[in-house]
Amino acid sequence: MAFDFEKMYVIVGTRSDAEILLSYIDILVDSLYGLDSKSFESVAGKLPEDKIALTVLAEIKKVPEGERMNYLRELKDSVKSCETMKLAVAVDLSRELIDEILEEVKKRWKNIIVDFEIVPEIVGGARISWRGRYWVKTLYDKI
């Protein structure tokens, strides 16, 4: 059975998002082997009510119970196989600003995770490392 992870790609934009999602997947996979006290429903109810947890739970509930294990495993592999773009910026960006940047990134490239790093020395702009290449588009180098 082929699964659609499009919505998951939308909500998982940064490296920290991906790490949170992978930890939820591990918890949910364990719950599928658990007893009643640690059953999937019980564990799912205890997950934090953040955007990632709510989305993954909403998506998994669409999958038949017998396929949930495969879904979670394939989702995990899929997230792990995403490309990572390293983006060094000068300041600690707000979540809204990060989402706006991620939106622009995902418009251009699919299945990509952005690893943000704060480097105040670059003053402004970004230093990007991706697919073995390196771009320096910073104010530091323009001053």
Added chain:
Amino acid sequence: MNWETMVLAVMAVAMGAGIAEYWRIRQELGKRRSEDARDRERARERAERLVEGARDKAVEIMREAEVLSEKQSEGLERRLRQAAREGLREYTTAMERMAKEVQKGAWGEVRDFKRALELGTVELEQTVGKRIGEEYDKAREELEKYKSERKAKLDEQATDIIKELGRKVLGKIIPAEEHKKLILDALKEVEAEHGF
């Protein structure tokens, strides 16, 4: 006369002869003893005389030897004094001659040395002056070079400091929206360069 009487008579004669011989020999022995004593006495006296003569002779020889020794000592001493006087005179003469020669040579050497020193001093002054001039020029060049390098380094450091200051100030005053715009511009450049 019977046979026994005859034996007794012979024996008496023999005994008488024996006694007479014994007496004679005893007399002879006494005589010889007295002669020996007399000879020994004479020999002792002779020996004493010889010893005394030898002692007198020895004393005489010693006296003569002392006299001779005194004479010889005096003569020897006199000769020695004379030889010493003569040797000292010769030595003094030789020393005076040597001193004159040394003095003469030394003054010559001193004159030569003085002359050479004067000439050398002039040359040395010229050489030292030249060398000092060269060293001074070299030191001045090095100083100028050092000053230039330090100035360039200070200029560079000043530029770096100004840049760093500008960066720090600028980094704090850029608004979030401007950061976003700069980041998105960077992404657009990456997209353009990457080709997709």
